[in-house]
Amino acid sequence: MTEKYRHLYVVIEHEDGKPVPVSLEMLGEARRLMDGFNRKYRSDEKVVAVVLGHNTRKLCEELIFFGADAVIYSDSKEFEHARNLVDTKVISEIAKDRELASKFSEATDFVKPRYMFFAADNIGRQLSSTVLAELESGLASDINKLVIEDLEIKHEHKTKGQGLMYEKTLEMYRPDFSGFLWTTILCLDNRNPAIAREYHPQACSIIPGVFAPIERDTSRRGIVVDHQPSFSERDLKVRVIGRKIVKSAVDFDSHKAIVSFGRGVKESPEENVRLVAQLAEQLEGEVGVSLPISKKPFAVSEATNSKYMIPDRVVGTSGRKVAPLLYVAVGISGAMQHIVGMKESSFVVAINPDENAPIKDECDIFIKGRMEDVIPVLLEELQKQKPAIRAK
Ligand SMILES: Cc1cc2nc3c(=O)[nH]c(=O)nc-3n(C[C@H](O)[C@H](O)[C@H](O)COP(=O)(O)OP(=O)(O)OC[C@H]3O[C@@H](n4cnc5c(N)ncnc54)[C@H](O)[C@@H]3O)c2cc1C
Known part of the structure; x- marks a missing residue:
């Protein structure tokens, strides 16, 4: 039987x-x-x-x-x-x-x-x-x-x-x-x-x-x-009359670096997002976000909301899978759904004041600290070193 x-x-x-x-x-x-x-x-x-x-x-x-x-x-x-x-x-x-x-x-x-x-x-x-x-x-x-x-x-x-x-x-x-x-x-x-x-x-x-x-x-x-499928008129009442694939303005594929931010920007979101964007610019990278950010959780300017806090930038199971040479996770705790989206990155740096955050187990360098304190130091150092890197 x-x-x-x-x-x-x-x-x-x-x-x-x-x-x-x-x-x-x-x-x-x-x-x-x-x-x-x-x-x-x-x-x-x-x-x-x-x-x-x-x-x-x-x-x-x-x-x-x-x-x-x-x-x-x-x-x-x-x-x-x-x-x-x-x-x-x-x-x-x-x-x-x-x-x-x-x-x-x-x-x-x-x-x-x-x-x-x-x-x-x-x-x-x-x-x-x-x-x-x-x-x-x-x-x-x-x-x-x-x-x-x-x-x-x-x-x-x-x-x-x-x-x-x-x-x-x-x-x-x-x-x-x-x-x-x-x-x-x-x-x-x-x-x-x-x-x-x-x-x-x-x-x-x-x-x-x-x-x-x-x-x-x-x-x-x-x-x-x-x-052999068969269809009634009712089955076919939804028809696709055109299909257009809209290409995202966010380009994760051709950038070697991605700087993503999460809810850790919360203390002063407008200024912190600006810092993240500056870091991405210095690294000639693209900006990514964690899923909660795409729900526009903070009171920030419309320009910041519409440029950065958008679903197209989400990295993870509900967004994009990325694999840059350098992934910087700023104020991101490291939930499994986020990790799935960035775990193929070659080198990962995390900036977070909480050394028990799970992202610590997923990164190559963990910088314990607040982004407000860490990013300005990184920006200054990058500016200093850039001429030397360019000369090589
Ligand atoms: C079905 C499903 C699908 C999901 N898909 C996704 C997905 O695709 N992508 C995704 O990202 N999430 C996804 N999530 C959500 C996920 O589970 C987490 O809730 C989310 O990733 C947490 O986002 P976060 O790290 O920004 O926020 P939090 O978990 O709140 O972490 C914020 C971090 O910021 C740190 N921090 C605080 N202050 C500072 C500071 N001053 N400077 C630096 N760091 C600071 C904190 O220590 C903390 O570690 C999904 C959830 C579900 C249920």
Whole structure:
């Protein structure tokens, strides 16, 4: 007998057939988890990539090289651009389709996937919530660690106070309270007869940049299964009539240095942002910010707000991933969501009066001090040394 909840489905995002990095990262983690799962439970559950696209069949083969056992591919010109209504409908249908599942495994009792992954980006965050609502299960968002365990759970409502074993439970960890504490989220069936109900898939959205893809291996074999989508008029009521990619004026890529500031500017924000901007200018660098800064938390001039305190400058999981030669973190505590965005930098300097701030563990040089005191000294020194550097 097979189990009715089987396999790990990974919803792939791509740009014209090129996978976005988080898609391969999710596949890598899915591969590692399911290899462990199959060893531990002596089973043969699959990593299944789900792709909606148009003329993107070649991508399916790539996904097998990056860890998928099977790829469910739905092709339609309606998938040229991501649209939540259409994508939700088709992905939910795919997840419940026993016929499709039977193409890559014995699936007589298959009802839904056991686990499901989405990207925690603008598209995936919304899509994961609407798909899971359709599938009538729960969702943990912005996850950065995953473990599969057998857990004994005793819960007033779920188990009616009895200790019961929940096998193959996905522990989904997310950073909370400004990224300094972990929350573990479990998606558990109600085993209390009075409120009995099953919750599958156990699903989450995954923070980009956290997991490593597996190495591309062209000898890996898998199966591509075609899905024929069908649409009603209602599904297609949102139409994309034009798409323009607006290039950001913030240029993190061609600058060798980035100076980012966070809430540590708070004592005199206008003056402190000016200091940060001067430091960036001296280093011929770009200015970045932590996420809270983009919410314009301080009373500063409109010019400062609109030039610096903007989402385009955010470094981290909700913003950009950067990799400059020099990254200077000024008044930034070092929450995990920020670190993910700058950890590829070659050399990191942090300026912070709190030597217990987590950024201390992420930098090459930690300058203990207030930015108001430290930056003027740095500026003076840079001015002195610049002629000598130029002469070299
Ligand atoms: C789903 C989700 C996504 C997120 N995405 C992002 C993201 O992409 N990017 C991001 O940055 N955050 C993100 N966050 C927020 C993150 O968790 C932290 O809350 C945030 O990074 C903290 O910003 P901060 O370091 O500026 O502020 P704080 O944590 O308040 O740190 C301020 C620091 O300034 C120091 N300081 C104080 N006075 C001075 C001074 N005079 N001179 C110098 N230093 C001083 C303090 O010691 C402190 O370490 C996200 C959170 C969630 C829940």
